[in-house]
Amino acid sequence: MGLAQAWGAVAVGVSSTLVKVEVDVSRGLPSVGIVGLPQASVTEARWRVRSAIENAGLQWPSTRITIGLSPADVPKSGTSLDLPIAAATLRATNQVPAEAPGPCVLIGELGLDGLVKPVRGALAAGIAARQAGIDQVVAPAANAGELAVIPGLRVVVVRDLAQLARVLRGQEQADTPVLHEVAPLSAASSPDFADIRGHAHARFALEVAAAGGHHCAMVGPPGVGKTLLATRLSSVLPDLPDDRALEVTAIHALAGQLPIGHVLLRRPVTVAPHHSSSAVAILGTMRASAAIPGALTLAHGGVLFMDEAPEFCRPALEGLRQPLECGQVSIMRAGQSCVLPAEFQLVLAANPCPCGLFAGRGDQCTCTSMARRRYAERLSGPLLDRIDVRLRITAPATAELAHGQAESSSEVASRVAEARERAASRFSGLGWSLNARIPTQALRRNWAPEADGVELISDAERSGMSLRGADRVLRVAWSIADLAGSDRPRLEHVSAALALRGPAWGGR
DSSP, rough: EEEEEEEEEEEEETTTEEEEEEEEEEEOOOOOEEESBOOHHHHHHHHHHHHHHHTTTTOOOSEHHHHHHSSTTTTTTTTTTHHHHHHHHHTTTTOOSOOOOOEEEEEEEEOSSSBBEOTTHHHHHHHHHHTTTTTEEOOOOHHHHTTSTTTTTTEEEOBHHHHHHHHHTTOOOOOOBOOOOOOOGGGGGGGOOOEEEEEEEHHHHHHHHHHHHHOOOEETTTSSSSHHHTTTGGGGGGGHHHHHHHHHHHHHHHHTTTTTTTTOOSSEEEEOOOOTOOOOHHHEEEEEEEEEEEHHHHHHTTTTETTGGGGGGGHHHHHHHHHHHHHEEEEEEEEEEEEEEOOEEEEEEEESSSSSSSOOOOOOOOOOOHHHHHHHHHSOHHHHHHHSEEEEEOOOOOHHSSSSOOOOOHHHHHHHHHHHHHHHHHTTTTTTOSSGGGGGGHHHSSSOOOOOHHHHHHHHHTTTTHHHHHHHHHHHHHHHHHHOOOSSHHHHHHHHHHBBBBBBBOOO
């Protein structure tokens, strides 16, 4: 009879939290109870653990067993707690030493034969362990590769419950995780800026957006290249830093977007939801106290591309406002709430009217003026005001199409990387590294352009530009200056930024 504990982890939203598993073996009729808000998958662990212990040649106690999961007020689901429940049971019955060589987190599902099976969300569990100061994780071999990328984390690989018992007794050394190299995507399969013919102005605008992390909107008739341009933006963005790569990979793994044993996502992702997607699918929701990430969170660290933007439902479009400002989305339901990360670059693409042919003089357009107006109003003024770069895309001229090979993504990406390094050095120690993230208070006080640029911005404000719009022009001017190698935005940089913030739709 005894009391023992082990550490496990469960998914909470798009991250994991550590769970202390306590097992009390006491006198009484044989029974097994689990307390601490277990969901069905956790409640069923008692039968999996019992069969696994017996089939591993160990002894299941024929007494009263109480399993406590702390913190008790956090709902727990999944099968990752099987292994810590089994380890704590073996410790409580003195089949393995009560104290492990050091604190560790155990992750794994148990088969009835005692085999340790992989689980989803192991990377997030490893991150939670490291943040709690625990530097050792016990996991199945299939999860070892994703855990091994976490700096300072030692991964202990076990095949089955019998091996875990021998490792805890000191009778056997644990297996060493074997990491497999994964070949990168070939250049032929990756989108490249060289695929774009013409559109010199749009290419420059996307380069500026990439350099500063700015949002972008494009309006133009069908077939002119809006989608082609949007899908090339991520190809010129720099690789994700280690901490952001771990965060993004954990989000996609917990959302079921990656297979078990996946590699680290180093490249920014492009998430392109269909225009028929609901607001819940775009923004995220909560179900049974569990956070379900939407497209905004899945695009964290990358690009959210909304093609045919006016066709999205209005709640989904208007729900973008808060994330565009603060980089996170707050989900609130009756009696529960959560905050999900949503720091992405938004790219909107839209036709000028329902038929799509209202370009130039609009001679071929078959829409009425009222239909065009209603279509334009689907993207509200407050939403468009939060877009830094707003472009009118037209068909390139014949001379542009006949031009030679355009610059590749690697050439553009090198300039973007240099501009971002210049900005990161300028903002070192201030809490942000991108021009798009300069706080409003600091923008006007510490990062104003030269005097003639300030006067140009003042003229724009007097002409009706909103204060938010003027601030965004200043941030874009900084990105243009960084690309040009200038220490401070000059008049030509501010003028170019104003040109990139042209009327996105119908003069608005």
